[in-house]
Amino acid sequence: xxxxxxxxxxxxxxxxxxxxxxxxxxxxxxxxxxxxxxxxxxxxxxxxxxxxxxxxxxxxxxxxxxxxxxxxxxxxxxxxxxxxxxxxxxxxxxxxxxxxxxxxxxxxxxxxxxxxxxxxxxxxxxxxxxxxxxxxxxxxxxxxxxxxxxxxxxxxxxxxxxxxxxxxxxxxxxxxxxxxxxxxxxxxxxxxxxxxxxxxxxxxxxxxxxxxxxxxxxxxxxxxxxxxxxxxxxxxxxxxxxxxxxxxxxxxxxxxxxxxxxxxxxxxxxxxxxxxxxxxxxxxxxxxxxxxxxxxxxxxxxxxxxxxxxxxxxxxxxxxxxxxxxxxxxxxxxxxxxxxxxxxxxxxxxxxxxxxxxxxxxxxxxxxxxxxxxxxxxxxxxxxxxxxxxxxxxxxxxxxxxx
Amino acid sequence: xxxxxxxxxxxxxxxxxxxxxxxxxxxxxxxxxxxxxxxxxxxxxxxxxxxxxxxxxxxxxxxxxxxxxxxxxxxxxxxxxxxxxxxxxxxxxxxxxxxxxxxxxxxxxxxxxxxxxxxxxxxxxxxxxxxxxxxxxxxxxxxxxxxxxxxxxxxxxxxxxxxxxxxxxxxxxxxxxxxxxxxxxxxxxxxxxxxxxxxxxxxxxxxxxxxxxxxxxxxxxxxxxxxxxxxxxxxxxxxxxxxxxxxxxxxxxxxxxxxxxxxxxxxxxxxxxxxxxxxxxxxxxxxxxxxxxxxxxxxxxxxxxxxxxxxxxxxxxxxxxxxxxxxxxxxxxxxxxxxxxxxxxxxxxxxxxxxxxxxxxxxxxxxxxxxxxxxxxxxxxxxxxxxxxxxx
Numbered sequence: 001x002x003x004x005x006x007x008x009x010x011x012x013x014x015x016x017x018x019x020x021x022x023x024x025x026x027x028x029x030x031x032x033x034x035x036x037x038x039x040x041x042x043x044x045x046x047x048x049x050x051x052x053x054x055x056x057x058x059x060x061x062x063x064x065x066x067x068x069x070x071x072x073x074x075x076x077x078x079x080x081x082x083x084x085x086x087x088x089x090x091x092x093x094x095x096x097x098x099x100x101x102x103x104x105x106x107x108x109x110x111x112x113x114x115x116x117x118x119x120x121x122x123x124x125x126x127x128x129x130x131x132x133x134x135x136x137x138x139x140x141x142x143x144x145x146x147x148x149x150x151x152x153x154x155x156x157x158x159x160x161x162x163x164x165x166x167x168x169x170x171x172x173x174x175x176x177x178x179x180x181x182x183x184x185x186x187x188x189x190x191x192x193x194x195x196x197x198x199x200x201x202x203x204x205x206x207x208x209x210x211x212x213x214x215x216x217x218x219x220x221x222x223x224x225x226x227x228x229x230x231x232x233x234x235x236x237x238x239x240x241x242x243x244x245x246x247x248x249x250x251x252x253x254x255x256x257x258x259x260x261x262x263x264x265x266x267x268x269x270x271x272x273x274x275x276x277x278x279x280x281x282x283x284x285x286x287x288x289x290x291x292x293x294x295x296x297x298x299x300x301x302x303x304x305x306x307x308x309x310x311x312x313x314x315x316x317x318x319x320x321x322x323x324x325x326x327x328x329x330x331x332x333x334x335x336x337x338x339x340x341x342x343x344x345x346x347x348x349x350x351x352x353x354x355x356x357x358x359x360x361x362x363x364x365x366x367x368x369x370x371x372x373x374x375x376x377x378x379x380x381x382x383x384x385x386x387x388x389x390x391x392x393x394x395x396x397x398x399x400x401x402x403x
Numbered sequence: 404x405x406x407x408x409x410x411x412x413x414x415x416x417x418x419x420x421x422x423x424x425x426x427x428x429x430x431x432x433x434x435x436x437x438x439x440x441x442x443x444x445x446x447x448x449x450x451x452x453x454x455x456x457x458x459x460x461x462x463x464x465x466x467x468x469x470x471x472x473x474x475x476x477x478x479x480x481x482x483x484x485x486x487x488x489x490x491x492x493x494x495x496x497x498x499x500x501x502x503x504x505x506x507x508x509x510x511x512x513x514x515x516x517x518x519x520x521x522x523x524x525x526x527x528x529x530x531x532x533x534x535x536x537x538x539x540x541x542x543x544x545x546x547x548x549x550x551x552x553x554x555x556x557x558x559x560x561x562x563x564x565x566x567x568x569x570x571x572x573x574x575x576x577x578x579x580x581x582x583x584x585x586x587x588x589x590x591x592x593x594x595x596x597x598x599x600x601x602x603x604x605x606x607x608x609x610x611x612x613x614x615x616x617x618x619x620x621x622x623x624x625x626x627x628x629x630x631x632x633x634x635x636x637x638x639x640x641x642x643x644x645x646x647x648x649x650x651x652x653x654x655x656x657x658x659x660x661x662x663x664x665x666x667x668x669x670x671x672x673x674x675x676x677x678x679x680x681x682x683x684x685x686x687x688x689x690x691x692x693x694x695x696x697x698x699x700x701x702x703x704x705x706x707x708x709x710x711x712x713x714x715x716x717x718x719x720x721x722x723x724x725x726x727x728x729x730x731x732x733x734x735x736x737x738x739x740x741x742x743x744x745x746x747x748x749x750x751x752x753x754x755x756x757x758x759x760x761x762x763x764x765x766x767x768x769x770x771x772x773x774x775x776x777x778x779x780x781x782x783x784x785x786x787x788x789x790x791x792x793x794x795x
Contacts, residue, residue, distance in 0.1 A: 104589065130588075130589060131589075133620075135616065136612070136615055136616065136619065138609075138612035138615070138616065140578060140608070140609045140612060141577075141578040141581065141609050141612030141613045141615075141616055142578070142612075142616065143578070144575065144577070144578025144579050144581070144582060144609065144613070145578050145579070145581045145582035145585055145613070145616060146582060147578075147579060147582060148519070148567070148578065148579035148580060148581065148582020148583045148585070148586070149582040149583070149585050149586040149589070150582070151567055151579070151582070151583065151586075152517075152582075152583060152586040152587075152590075153586070154585075154586045154589060154590075171572055171575055172575065172578065172579075175570075175571070175572055175575060176570070176575060176579060180568075181772050181773070181774075181775065182553055182772045182773055183550055183553060183554040183555075183558040183560075183569075184550050184554060184558065184560040184562075184568065184569075185548070185549065185550035185551035185552075185553055185554060185560075185772060186551070186771070186772040187550070187560050187561075187562040188560065188562060188567075189775050220773055221773050221774065223774070243775075244775035245774050245775050
């Protein structure tokens with residue numbers, strides 16, 4: 001139970017009112033869980049106090065919690081600052097660049113233009129053109145260049161303007177980024193971060209709506225994480241930069257303007273850990289990135305109908321956090337995966353296989369996976385809506401599974 | 404005459420000192436008085452004035468060239484027999500014939516300058532200071548190999564000597580090389596990166612991307628095209644509209660070098676290093692030749708005649724060229740050189756024998772070096788007991 005608390009408290013979002021969730025679930029639970037739950041589900045009220053409570057909880061439970069170093073100062077005061085997701089990414093990046101002169105950024109229009117999604121805004125003025133490098137449009141070459149620089153000890157953050165463009169750099173990412181540590185017998189580490197927005201946006205067309213996590217997931221040697229809130233965006237960005245392994249950080253085009261209050265003190269999110277968004281009893285819903293919001297929207301409806309879904313944002317796409325997921329499956333015995341990848345060969349497909357393999361005995365029903373359709377994303381708005389999973393479908397699926 | 408006097412002196416000294424090469428060179432080994440030699444051909448250049456044909460060298464250097472090239476040649480031939488004996492599997496790309504490029508380059512640079520090359524990397528590895536034992540162990544997939552047996556023929560690396568490999572995909576090392584140069588510029592080291600690629604890779608798009616980047620930011624990159632005239636089975640005139648690879652840089656200056664002449668290579672690399680440190684990238688085209696096929700699976704004679712191969716071997720062989728220079732300058736006799744070659748052969752055979760005895764990797768090595776542990780959570784799949792993230 002306690003394991004769920006640390007690693008980032010559940011975040012309060014403007015669209016989500018958790019008060020409705022607390023009431024029906026309390027009846028089924030033992031006392032201990034009830035009290036811990038109250039502090040995780042950060043209400044729409046005073047976010048600051050709730051967050052500080054969870055922070056203090058985290059401190060008690062693990063000695064070296066990420067926020068432990070400076071938590072005393074603002075945990076008690078409970079201040080934080082509100083910002084948008086792209087600003088959180090920028091903050092994380094800037095803090096890491098201040099901290100370590102080896103961290104540099106490279107990508108198209110990251111410097112003078114400030115980044116196509118403003119993630120690197122202002123950094124070129126602060127750090128100079130060499131540390132925030134505007135590259136020509138040659139994904140293969142600048143990704144390879146970042147990897148070559150990483151072989152010598154630099155820590156580049158390579159931005160793909162849209163994740164889909166990184167398909168041109170697939171060879172570099174697969175062979176050189178993922179495998180060099182292994183084929184050199186451990187001589188070279190490749191501490192790069194490859195980041196960029198992906199996913200289905202608002203009528204961006206097929207080529208600009210790709211979900212590359214499904215293509216990259218088989219590459220050995222890389223880690224993949226997907227951020228979904230300003231809190232975990234900053235935390236994952238910092239952790240990815242500090243990691244000695246190559247990390248691909250998947251952002252989503254539609255989530256850049258999410259607003260949230262994040263702590264003032266320095267914190268990091270674990271790269272390999274999943275986030276408990278909403279604890280529950282009846283069914284485990286695994287999701288990540290944008291689909292987390294569709295799931296939470298569906299959760300509102302489900303709670304009204306009397307269901308108690310447990311929502312986990314898996315965050316770590318490679319490797320999967322089978323510990324958190326496993327604990328959840330052992331409790332609820334039903335799993336629904338909601339993802340934005342395509343049906344064939346997506347993250348959901350791998351996760352289904354992993355859950356079946358590891359937790360087969362605990363399942364009361366087959367693992368259900370809701371994914372996008374196996375089609376190129378159409379331009380027309382209505383068609384695009386039907387391509388991705390919508391909250392109504394999630395509600396239907398839960399009802400079906402919980403029969 | 405001089406030669407007979409030397410040989411008579413040497414016979415008396417040779418008998419009790421059959422093993423050590425150092426003594427074989429007698430007082431000559433400390434002779435570093437400069438000798439000026441002219442390169443076989445003048446340099447052809449593009450957008451730059453070429454360096455002079457007169458190369459300064461010394462007897463010590465020429466002898467070391469000879470010995471090291473003989474070592475490389477022997478190593479490749481030994482690798483050939485090991486492959487046929489099925490001790491080396493997979494792909495094995497041999498460098499014999501092209502030794503002058505590796506040797507000449509090493510003579511012009513330091514270990515702080517980086518070299519990155521393609522899969523034809525055995526001799527470059529040796530040139531960077533890699534050991535014969537590590538090389539053969541790696542080829543035979545033993546743990547004592549330079550990449551712990553997990554890389555193979557195409558993945559030799561030596562980080563402490565700034566040798567960045569060893570890459571299997573044609574041309575993929577070009578952007579990596581630019582990255583190395585970028586890091587050198589970023590960290591303000593006064594060093595350059597030599598990015599080697601072949602005439603086949605010269606048609607890769609990523610090469611031009613890397614060239615553009617290097618020229619745009621004045622990166623200290625020297626791009627070296629080892630033109631052995633065949634991209635596996637396709638001759639250069641059948642795959643490149645413009646086989647003048649040194650001119651392909653367009654706005655980047657280039658130099659065409661006789662790649663079978665170690666001294667010309669040395670002169671060109673020295674010139675290129677000076678240029679790259681001040682003015683940004685430069686392309687060197689090394690006109691060289693490989694005696695073996697593209698790899699051990701390729702006989703090498705279906706797309707070229709045996710006469711061509713033996714013709715080049717007779718007229719342009721790099722080791723013979725240095726041998727003739729050594730003899731012409733009275734640095735050593737033919738017999739001494741032959742003895743040196745025999746000694747090299749023994750060294751290679753010893754390394755092969757030692758490597759054959761080396762252990763194969765443990766099964767647990769399958770999963771080592773995939774990730775670097777240390778920062779962040781420790782998660783072991785479904786059995787993870789605890790979870791912590793620490794700010795280092």
